Amino acid sequence: MTAGPSGETAARLLAELPPSPAVWCSGLRKRYRRRTAVEDVSFSVGRGEVVGLLGPNGAGKTSVVKILLGLVRPDAGEVLLLGRPAQDPRARARVGYLPELFRYQPWLSADEVLRLHVRLTGAAVPEGERRECLALVGLADRAGDRVGGFSKGMQQRLGLAVALVARPELVVLDEPTSALDPLGRADVRDLLLSLKAREVAVLVNSHLISEVERVCDRVVILDKGRLAASGTLQELLGQQEVRLRLDGVTARAEARLAAAGGLTREGNSFTIALADEDTATVPDLVADLVALGVRVHAVEPARITLEERLLGILRTGSGGERP
Numbered sequence: 355m356t357a358g359p360s361g362e363t364a365a366r367l368l369a370e371l372p373p374s375p376a377v378w379c380s381g382l383r384k385r386y387r388r389r390t391a392v393e394d395v396s397f398s399v400g401r402g403e404v405v406g407l408l409g410p411n412g413a414g415k416t417s418v419v420k421i422l423l424g425l426v427r428p429d430a431g432e433v434l435l436l437g438r439p440a441q442d443p444r445a446r447a448r449v450g451y452l453p454e455l456f457r458y459q460p461w462l463s464a465d466e467v468l469r470l471h472v473r474l475t476g477a478a479v480p481e482g483e484r485r486e487c488l489a490l491v492g493l494a495d496r497a498g499d500r501v502g503g504f505s506k507g508m509q510q511r512l513g514l515a516v517a518l519v520a521r522p523e524l525v526v527l528d529e530p531t532s533a534l535d536p537l538g539r540a541d542v543r544d545l546l547l548s549l550k551a552r553e554v555a556v557l558v559n560s561h562l563i564s565e566v567e568r569v570c571d572r573v574v575i576l577d578k579g580r581l582a583a584s585g586t587l588q589e590l591l592g593q594q595e596v597r598l599r600l601d602g603v604t605a606r607a608e609a610r611l612a613a614a615g616g617l618t619r620e621g622n623s624f625t626i627a628l629a630d631e632d633t634a635t636v637p638d639l640v641a642d643l644v645a646l647g648v649r650v651h652a653v654e655p656a657r658i659t660l661e662e663r664l665l666g667i668l669r670t671g672s673g674g675e676r677p
């Protein structure tokens with residue numbers, strides 16, 4: 355008989371395993387009477403990954419979010435949050451959630467709402483950290499004000515603070531910018547990027563496709579309750595391309611253009627499928643071309659946008675090849 359690993363060895367083996375995904379779900383199904391809200395949906399969100407959940411009205415996004423959080427019982431399928439069943443309080447305590455329809459106790463102050471939510475998760479968050487959290491969502495000077503007097507956008511900002519206050523490892527945001535003005539939307543974008551930098555996983559359901567395109571690592575697209583497509587932006591949109599209109603292109607300049615990626619030329623118009631998506635690639639290329647005596651008339655992105663891709667998928671009803 356061979357002996358099993360000692361407790362110490364087993365602990366070391368476990369510690370060496372990659373952490374379980376922030377969200378893992380498989381075969382989710384939910385019907386309301388004869389209406390199918392969710393059918394055979396499976397996807398995952400890695401630790402520290404920002405994933406956008408997209409789809410038209412009624413596609414099943416909120417239903418999926420509620421199933422993931424254990425708020426709606428699926429007819430079929432399995433969910434693990436941070437490696438634990440969705441109903442496990444140890445998992446729920448590490449998850450922040452902003453619901454689509456938010457309403458907070460109007461008689462409480464913003465800080466009291468945060469205190470209440472911190473108590474519900476069982477975390478110990480000192481007052482200073484709660485204030486920082488309110489500052490993060492732009493409510494620093496409203497901590498003591500009653501929520502009943504807040505505008506809708508301010509309530510949504512408070513909702514974001516509630517989702518973030520107990521140091522979650524996963525944040526699920528259902529339409530986080532629906533009530534926000536353009537400045538508020540930009541704030542949320544920065545907030546998502548700062549969560550990403552702190553390796554907090556985010557699942558965000560939004561109709562603001564251009565915002566999703568700017569912050570998400572990956573998107574999951576639902577249509578009529580089913581998974582219509584999913585993947586990284588590069589997988590869904592193809593390689594980043596740039597189109598340049600140039601004059602005075604010498605052989606050396608053309609070699610410089612070709613060094614940036616796959617080059618195609620039509621008269622004065624050059625299109626490059628960029629080999630590298632570094633933000634410095636295009637400005638460096640333009641500076642080099644100018645130094646080589648080339649006159650640069652126009653530089654424009656040529657890749658399709660996520661919005662165009664999404665519309666293509668929804669209109670053809672398939673997540674197949676790029677149009």
Ligand SMILES: Nc1ncnc2c1ncn2[C@@H]1O[C@H](COP(=O)(O)OP(=O)(O)OP(=O)(O)O)[C@@H](O)[C@H]1O
Pocket residue numbers: 386389390391409410411412413414415416417418
């Ligand atoms: N409690 C419910 N009772 C009956 N039908 C429901 C219920 N909740 C959702 N549905 C139905 O399930 C389908 C998916 O709804 P869901 O709210 O998940 O869509 P969504 O993608 O979040 O839409 P939106 O972008 O409009 O918020 C819709 O047909 C909806 O009518």
